[in-house]
Amino acid sequence: MINPDTITRFEGFSVHNHPRNVRVQVVTLDKSALERFQAASQEWSVQALEYKPFNRFALANELDRACQFQLGSFLRNTVNDRKTGAFLLEPEASVQALFTDTEEQRDEFVKLSTAISHLIGLPNFDAMYGKYYARFTVRNEDDSDSYLRQAHRRMELHNDGTYVNERTDFVLMMKMDEKNMEGGDSLLLHIDDWQDLGKFYNHSLARENIRWSSPPSKNIGYTVDHPIFFEQDADGKPHMLFIDQFAQPRNMEQGLYLYEMGKSLEADTNCSNIRVNVGSMLVVQNHCWLHGRDKFVAHPGLKRELLRQRGHFSR
Structure with missing residues (x-):
């Protein structure tokens, strides 16, 4: 990792460590690179991206081209390196000031x-959402069936992809818009920084199957079974799949194991609050980072629109 006080410059972007968590790489796109990308991307409407998946790769190639093909390799190396595994991508400040x-x-x-x-x-x-991405809005009042849209409580630390039968290597969370917002920062905890990892990883239930299901709003009509520590990486370190809301323990032992795990994660002092501005996105390696969201301060006009993409690494 780079020194926290050092900015490394590439063609079209710069990188420094996040001041609240040096594992998180802050990637700032230059105004000129964004302008080149936006000019090239006029060829495709959002509908064209939704209808023809190969257009999405052509679009990605144009962003990489705008950065002299240095951006893609840097991002892939970052998310595949366990020591980092996360980046906050944002436009430079002069671009952010122009957002409408x-x-x-x-x-x-x-x-x-x-x-x-x-x-x-x-x-x-x-x-x-019925697409390769999801857009959803958090408001001051909500009656949803999960914590995703509920503004006035902390959404606890978790991994995504716990209740689906497809691999979820990465999670991308982008802020599209917000009004009357106070609080609601993203929460991040790297597994290797979790102070009680050894206690739960070495537990007799660490590799026992647990059932996972989801509420109706997720539109998933099946359940899956897998352990929380479901695999190891190439260096023998654990990968994790946990979310407190959707676990279905079969017995007292499983229930108490999950309960104590949730308490431990929420009490861990190595959890970082990360602010994401409009037009910026946080991308994490899903199996070695847990993420969540702090609660918002109530306001009748509170509104935050988010975009999410979850997927697997290219093989």
Whole structure:
């Protein structure tokens, strides 16, 4: 990893460590690179990206070209390196100041997030939204059947992909818009920084199958069974799949194991609050990072629109 005080410059972007967690690489796209990408991306509408999957790879190639083909390799190396495994990608400040609250601007965000996801892998179909990405809004009041849209409580640390039968190597979370927001930062905890990892990884239930299901809003009509520590990486370190909301313990022993795990994760002092601005995105290696969201301060006009992509690394 680079020194926290060092900015490394590439063609079209720069990189430094996040001040709150040096594992997270902050990737800032230059205004000139974004302008080159936006000019090239006019060839494709969002509908053209949704209808023809190969267009998404051509779009990603144009973003990489705008950075002299240095961006894709850097992002892939970052998410595949366990020591980092996460990046916050943002436009330079002069670009952020020009963002508008329009559907055209949101289309540009869809294009940028699509290019990033296809530089590192392939997004899975998101059954909740019915596309390769999902867009959803958090408001001051909500009656949804999961914590995803509930603003006034902390969404606990978890991995994505626990209740589906497809691999979820990465999660991309982009902020499309927000109004009257206070709080609601992203929460991140790297597995290797979890102080109680040894306690739970060496437990007798660590590799026992647990059943996982999801509420109706997820549009998944099946359950899956897998352990929380479901595999090891090439260096023998654990990969993890855990979410407290959707675990279905079969007995007291499983239930208490999950309960104590949830308590431990939420109490861990190595958890980092990461602010994501409009037009920026946080991308994490899903099996070695747990993520969540802090609660919002109540406001009648509270609104946050998010875009999510989840998928697997290119093989």
